[in-house]
Amino acid sequence: MSNVQQNDPLLPDYSFNVHLVSGLTPIEKSGKFDFFIDRPKGLNGYIINLTYAGQGTIYRNNDSFNCHPGDFVLFPPKEPHLYGRKEDESNWFHFWIYFKPRSTWKYLLSWENRIENTGFYRPNIKVKKELEQLFIKIVEIGQSTSIYSENLAMSMLEQFLIRRAQETSNKSSKDIDIRVLQVCNYLIDTLDENELMLDNVAQKVCLSASRISHIFKDQIGMSIGQWRQEQRISRAKILLQTTNLSIANIGRSIGFEDQLYFSRIFKKRIGLSPQKYRNSSQEQHERKIKDINSLDLYGKITK
Template sequence: MSIIEPLKLEQSSFRFNFKNKTYAQQWEKSHAHQGLEFLYIHQGRGHIKIENQIYEIKPKSLVLIQPYQPHKLNITASEREPYIRTMFVFEPAFVDHFLKPFPSLYSFFRYLYKGILKQPLVSMEYNHNFHTQLHEFDQRLKLVNKHNHREELIIFLITILHNLKDILPQVSEEFLVTKRNSRHVESVMDWIDSNYKTDFLLNKIASTLHLSPYHISHLFKDEMGCTITEYLTVKRLKEASLLLSSTDLSIKTIGRKVGFKSGSYFSHLFKKNIGMTPKQYRLSSKNFFNKDS
């Protein structure tokens, strides 16, 4: 059974659970996420194992967990002292281009996403703003229309990255570009992120990874719970959703820009996965990139 917990890509590019509580006396879980995870401990004590290293968890700790990084949590809790945490997981590829206008912040983001983290657990004991930022983001998500959640995500992410950049140990520019080894599945997703607009060639991906098409297909399905083609389709639809809500491009043009040769097929897949037609989605979304001044 796969330990990867995929995001529900047809619904959102992130998951945010504020102050979740667990009362089990001994809470233990081994898993990994396809996104970048920020895990903040409000209450609870125990240990987390990441990359064969064990770190002590205590209140006001922040754990940074990279995509596909297996980790094992072991927490002691009770009815009187439950395990309380906030979990924020998001797709790095979704926010990547939003952060590019900020070179220093973007470099730091890429370090968290793909670099070799010196210290994945950080004490936030003296950073009172962080808890406030989590609470405010939770409130904003409850108040605004769900189609504006992307905007809230970007604003929140820029805020906390700016905060963390001043807290984490300083690293050299050379260290910032040093990449950790990627899993095969992550390499497939990186390829899709860069090439989703073009024709999908399984043989090309397999050749790049020095694996057979059969092996890489089954490896991806076993870990992700969906086929490579299904994941590619969702990636294209997510990009189409962004264009529908942020541009005035025609629906046919958007379909072509994200890799669909047929406009009718694009509309069919969009309605099947999103639950409404591209036109309906555009009408229900607020165009927050092109707001009237």
């Protein structure tokens, strides 16, 4: 059996070892993609599917539901995937976005309607077209060959999740505390500082260090220090992808004076050294251009 990794995300065994990837799966009866996706252990990130035409069936143990045009389905990490074209339908075309979320998206990904942990959302007629168009635009940008496409697609995906949350919000929804958002903004503005002074953070929101730490972890799901580290690494990834700055300068721009320490922290979090990550990103970008130019069924959107 071959050990070569599958490079077409529409076919089985694709690893989805990326931050964001998107496409259109054009399933037609007896066609190339007319099979059921079966991933018993799910994936490491999230997938949102939008049914565009036809119908699909999602199975969860002894339960199942059908997806109609305009329906969104959210599969969280490790959630089993078992879905395909509805038996009596001639086709099922669905757009999809696979992503690893930003840490502030915790509540945006807690969808109200679920079968086990699989989320389901059918927008009302007022916002259906708006959300469909936004989602398809994200897919399109996610497939762009621009070096900034992933960052732009992630920002637009956040917009989509916020709009969906606005439409489904109710009095029982838990909003993020304004003081937590203030802390997040302060941390982003001071990423280049070498040390995090928790007392300074607490003073910004007029709370004790222990109190803001408790509120922050309760709402974001990680400590202030952990969240700051996530943002530092995220900024480093963007700089490695989009600039020719040296590894040392990138480290200093996010508060690491010691290049070796920065490289060690980065590798522990990402699994690659900064230089190998930069090389890998360039190779992925080149492969993406080739794939989009050569594979129409990869999901490239044509008008």
